[in-house]
Amino acid sequence: MAYDYGPSIVHSMRRRTRQSTNLMSNQTSAPIRVGMLFSETGVTSVIETSQRLGTLLAVEEINATSGIHGRELKLISYDPQSRPSAYRQLAEQLVVDDGVRVILGCYMSSTRKAVLPVLERWNALLMYPTLYEGFEYSRHVIYTGAAPNQNSVQLAEFMMRAFGSRVFMVGSDYLYPYESNRIMSDLILEGGGEKVAEVYLPLDAKREDFAAVVKRIKALQPDFVFSTVVGEGTAMLYQAYAEAGLDPLRMPIASLTTSEAEVQQMGAQFSGGHITSAPYFQSIDSDNNRRCVEAFHRRFGDDRVANQCWEAAYFQTHLLANAMRRVEPGDVEALLRVLPGAEFEAPQGRVRIDEHSHHTYLSPRIGRGDGNGQFEILEQARTWVRPDPYLVSHTLEDWSVRVKLQTA
Amino acid sequence: MPAAPPKTARATPALLRDLRSLQVVVFHPDDADGHELISQLHRIGCQVRAFWPPQERLPDDAGLIFFAVRPDAMAVELAWLRRDPVPPVIAVVNYENPITIEAVLRLNALGIVASPVKSFGLLSAAVVALAQAERNQERERYVTKLEQRLSGLRKLAKAKTILMLSRAIGEEDAYRLIREQAMAKRVTTEEIADAIIKANEILAFEGKGS
Numbered sequence: 001m002a003y004d005y006g007p008s009i010v011h012s013m014r015r016r017t018r019q020s021t022n023l024m025s026n027q028t029s030a031p032i033r034v035g036m037l038f039s040e041t042g043v044t045s046v047i048e049t050s051q052r053l054g055t056l057l058a059v060e061e062i063n064a065t066s067g068i069h070g071r072e073l074k075l076i077s078y079d080p081q082s083r084p085s086a087y088r089q090l091a092e093q094l095v096v097d098d099g100v101r102v103i104l105g106c107y108m109s110s111t112r113k114a115v116l117p118v119l120e121r122w123n124a125l126l127m128y129p130t131l132y133e134g135f136e137y138s139r140h141v142i143y144t145g146a147a148p149n150q151n152s153v154q155l156a157e158f159m160m161r162a163f164g165s166r167v168f169m170v171g172s173d174y175l176y177p178y179e180s181n182r183i184m185s186d187l188i189l190e191g192g193g194e195k196v197a198e199v200y201l202p203l204d205a206k207r208e209d210f211a212a213v214v215k216r217i218k219a220l221q222p223d224f225v226f227s228t229v230v231g232e233g234t235a236m237l238y239q240a241y242a243e244a245g246l247d248p249l250r251m252p253i254a255s256l257t258t259s260e261a262e263v264q265q266m267g268a269q270f271s272g273g274h275i276t277s278a279p280y281f282q283s284i285d286s287d288n289n290r291r292c293v294e295a296f297h298r299r300f301g302d303d304r305v306a307n308q309c310w311e312a313a314y315f316q317t318h319l320l321a322n323a324m325r326r327v328e329p330g331d332v333e334a335l336l337r338v339l340p341g342a343e344f345e346a347p348q349g350r351v352r353i354d355e356h357s358h359h360t361y362l363s364p365r366i367g368r369g370d371g372n373g374q375f376e377i378l379e380q381a382r383t384w385v386r387p388d389p390y391l392v393s394h395t396l397e398d399w400s401v402r403v404k405l406q407t408a
Numbered sequence: 409m410p411a412a413p414p415k416t417a418r419a420t421p422a423l424l425r426d427l428r429s430l431q432v433v434v435f436h437p438d439d440a441d442g443h444e445l446i447s448q449l450h451r452i453g454c455q456v457r458a459f460w461p462p463q464e465r466l467p468d469d470a471g472l473i474f475f476a477v478r479p480d481a482m483a484v485e486l487a488w489l490r491r492d493p494v495p496p497v498i499a500v501v502n503y504e505n506p507i508t509i510e511a512v513l514r515l516n517a518l519g520i521v522a523s524p525v526k527s528f529g530l531l532s533a534a535v536v537a538l539a540q541a542e543r544n545q546e547r548e549r550y551v552t553k554l555e556q557r558l559s560g561l562r563k564l565a566k567a568k569t570i571l572m573l574s575r576a577i578g579e580e581d582a583y584r585l586i587r588e589q590a591m592a593k594r595v596t597t598e599e600i601a602d603a604i605i606k607a608n609e610i611l612a613f614e615g616k617g618s
Contacts, residue, residue: 392453
């Protein structure tokens with residue numbers, strides 16, 4: 001039942017028989033309220049702030065082009081302070097008190113998991129613009145960040161080819177790093193490589209903790225470091241790395257989460273030479289991306305940086321608006337009929353929500369920090385890669401057969 | 409914050425790695441629940457075949473069975489339940505009354521999935537059932553081996569006693585005799601022991617026994 005239509009008498013009469021409860025909202029010009037949960041404080045506030053701004057940019061664009069058939073999209077936003085319990089409580093508040101049906105938000109898996117029961121109890125929908133470790137499908141969630149088969153496999157393949165296969169793993173102490181390291185370990189071991197160490201630090205680890213880890217890295221001299229440190233620790237790790245005199249061009253830190261936002265936080269000079277695998281970098285050379293980044297800078301200031309989570313937050317909001325234009329905006333069941341399979345010309349290129357997994361077809365890329373806050377894109381996939389969130393054993397062989405990176 | 413996993417070598421268990429080649433047979437009515445079940449198995453990446461009503465015959469390569477427990481459909485004689493080894497069965501239940509639970513027990517189910525089927529929990533149920541089945545089989549094999557060894561030891565003891573009594577020799581000599589015979593004839597000591605016992609039974613037909 002996916003057809004486009006403008007508001008018309010025929011349409012509203014047809015709807016009247018089908019869904020009388022929505023009659024009121026259908027005829028009004030009242031704003032459509034959408035919830036937003038991105039932390040403005042706490043350990044992951046920097047990256048989540050960029051997700052919030054990406055969402056805001058998209059919403060302003062949508063409203064500037066007559067919204068949802070003349071109705072304004074209105075964000076109801078709270079600050080969950082990087083705490084899972086606050087996410088849960090605020091999600092409930094959004095759905096129950098504010099009458100919101102769709103929430104845009106969450107970064108850490110723990111915060112997504114906290115929101116899930118609320119979505120299921122009240123039949124609400126979450127759009128989640130963050131890379132994560134996979135192994136989840138909820139019909140109440142649309143996942144627009146990368147699954148491991150869209151970033152980990154590519155990173156392992158590139159790093160082993162370019163630097164070697166002795167890897168030192170350092171991560172924040174929670175589920176995402178464990179699972180990312182499991183996948184990376186499989187790939188490294190399969191490629192005949194070796195894991196020289198696997199270290200976890202608490203989310204609130206201090207500067208001296210990172211200095212100690214870097215000291216071990218220096219002593220063990222791996223071919224590269226795989227970091228799944230998230231939040232404020234990222235800056236401390238890269239800074240300690242530079243202070244210890246380690247050369248990123250010879251022995252870089254490889255990451256799935258160190259984006260332009262983290263680079264800005266740590267200081268651009270610390271990021272030169274380090275490698276990140278992501279479907280989006282601000283430096284992508286396309287008209288669509290340039291237009292989008294310019295609009296972002298015009299609206300929020302030149303000092304703001306785009307990044308993969310910002311981009312996912314941006315394009316998922318457009319995907320939602322397009323879906324709301326096709327069906328009753330407040331009807332989650334109807335939205336769930338049209339969102340899977342939907343496509344959008346995103347800054348990274350065309351994206352598509354997979355009908356079966358609710359995850360998103362994305363275009364993997366490998367970027368190297370240029371020392372000025374941006375990434376030089378070294379390689380990129382020729383086509384988008386289908387998301388495969390339940391892929392247990394990733395193999396490099398599969399990857400090279402299915403989608404090969406090519407020099408950008 | 410989840411409990412930290414073991415910090416040493418974290419190779420993914422073979423069981424998980426093999427999920428994508430796993431042949432899953434689903435006995436479930438063709439309804440919304442059945443579709444949800446099959447969709448999730450597809451997401452996980454399993455090879456799925458679905459049938460309803462339950463079939464008497466099971467595809468030879470079946471590695472895991474999801475079985476919707478409907479008491480009215482349990483009248484069929486499920487010959488494959490007696491197959492050895494039978495693939496692990498996960499029962500899909502929509503009632504929890506004693507009749508249904510009894511049917512679950514008859515299936516020897518190694519896991520339960522509740523209807524309405526949710527995507528969350530299926531992967532864990534499948535992996536736990538497969539792991540339990542593997543462990544059960546290992547235990548079966550071990551028990552069989554122990555039984556064979558025990559029976560061998562009993563025979564050996566009996567044969568030794570026969571030799572000790574009939575030739576008035578000690579236990580060690582009796583054992584040496586059996587072992588020499590076994591080596592000369594290139595058979596196991598157990599077989600020699602068996603032959604001695606049988607021969608003794610024939611010679612002792614008067615009923616005296618050894």
